[in-house]
Amino acid sequence: EVHLLESGGGLVQPGGSLRLSCEASGFTFRKYPMTWVRQAPGKGLEWVSSIDTSGLERYYADSVKGRFTVSRDNSKNTLHLQMNSLRAEDTAVYYCAKYSGSGTRVFDFWGQGTLVTVSS
Amino acid sequence: EIVLTQSPATLSLSPGDRATLSCRASQSISSSLVWYQQKPGQAPRLLIYDASNRATGIPARFSGSGSGTDFTLTISSLEPEDFAVYYCQQRSNWPITFGQGTRLEIK
Numbered sequence: 001e002v003h004l005l006e007s008g009g010g011l012v013q014p015g016g017s018l019r020l021s022c023e024a025s026g027f028t029f030r031k032y033p034m035t036w037v038r039q040a041p042g043k044g045l046e047w048v049s050s051i052d053t054s055g056l057e058r059y060y061a062d063s064v065k066g067r068f069t070v071s072r073d074n075s076k077n078t079l080h081l082q083m084n085s086l087r088a089e090d091t092a093v094y095y096c097a098k099y100s101g102s103g104t105r106v107f108d109f110w111g112q113g114t115l116v117t118v119s120s
Numbered sequence: 121e122i123v124l125t126q127s128p129a130t131l132s133l134s135p136g137d138r139a140t141l142s143c144r145a146s147q148s149i150s151s152s153l154v155w156y157q158q159k160p161g162q163a164p165r166l167l168i169y170d171a172s173n174r175a176t177g178i179p180a181r182f183s184g185s186g187s188g189t190d191f192t193l194t195i196s197s198l199e200p201e202d203f204a205v206y207y208c209q210q211r212s213n214w215p216i217t218f219g220q221g222t223r224l225e226i227k
Contacts (some may be wrong), residue, residue, distance in 0.1 A: 035216075037164075045156075045164065045207055047216040061215050095163055105211035106154050108175060110163035 002026040002109040004096050009114030013102075016086050016118070022079040022096030022111055028072035033099040036081050036109060038092035048094070049081065053102065064090075086118045122146055122210050124219035132227040139195040139221045143208035148188045152212035155193045156186055158221075159204045166207075168193065198224075 008020040022034070036048040047069040050059045058070050069082040079096050093115050097107035123146040133139055151171040156164040166175040168184035171191055175183065181196040195202055203226050208219040 042222045045158075045209075045218040047218065049211075050216070059214055065128075100166075100169065105216055106166065106169045107156075107164075107209075108166045110165075112163055116168075 002098065004098065004109060004111035006094065006096050006114035009094065009116045011117045011119065012086055013120050014087060014118055015083045017082070018086065018116060020081040020083065020094055020096075020114060020116070022081075024077045024079065024098070027098065027109075029072075029077040031102075033102060034072060035097050035099065036070065036079075036112075037095045037097060037107070038090075039095070039113075040089075040092045043092075046092070050099075050105070051079070079095045082091075083116070084117045088118050090116060091118045092116060121215055122149060122213055122217050124208050124210055124217055126206075126208060126219035126222045128160075128222060129138065130223045130225060131159070132225050133198055134227045135200055137198050139193075139198055139202070139224060141193040141206055141224070143186075143191040143219050145189045145191070145210060149210045149212035151187045151189045152210055153184070153186065154209040154211055155206045157204050158207065164207065170218050181205075195224075199224075211214070 003025045005023045034054045035050040052071045055072045067085045071080045093113040095113045097110040100106040100108040125144045127142045153171045155168040158164045172184045183194045205221045
């Protein structure tokens, strides 16, 4: 059974940093691209970033480009999102999700999310 | 960036009714359209990919149609567990974008 478990969320001041992690199990992690999607309180879904199987190809939404960095450790079945220069508008639940296959950009399994709150 | 516009914003129906949800893209995306269902406090769940293909385990009452710029998610006969928020997502171009969602509520 596929399982994705996010961690690392919390309260951080504007301008601060956080590192989110997503621990994967139940599938061959190194074979699937992964993604981060966020959802501000009471709002819709917003794609944040995606990474290919090797970690060499990375994609970002304009809203986070230059501030967030996605990475993966295939030896530890873990996805990360390093978030720097955080702003109030980054407040959201952050979900990691698995691609259904290489290049599909279809997200077939999602974690339960971790809440990031940016506030002074 | 491809903008997806979902309508209506809210749909009020009764169990047993037929639900029709719309998603319109700002430019042609062929059949590269995905539908998700999200219930309160839960992560999204994949329903339909490539406009009309049901994901594994999705009941046959859910169907998708459309291509180009206009897409529809149909629920043939609503069950109580179907009342939720539905999002469309395009996978044609970067950046990946989502529609703003349609809330399906009990009338």
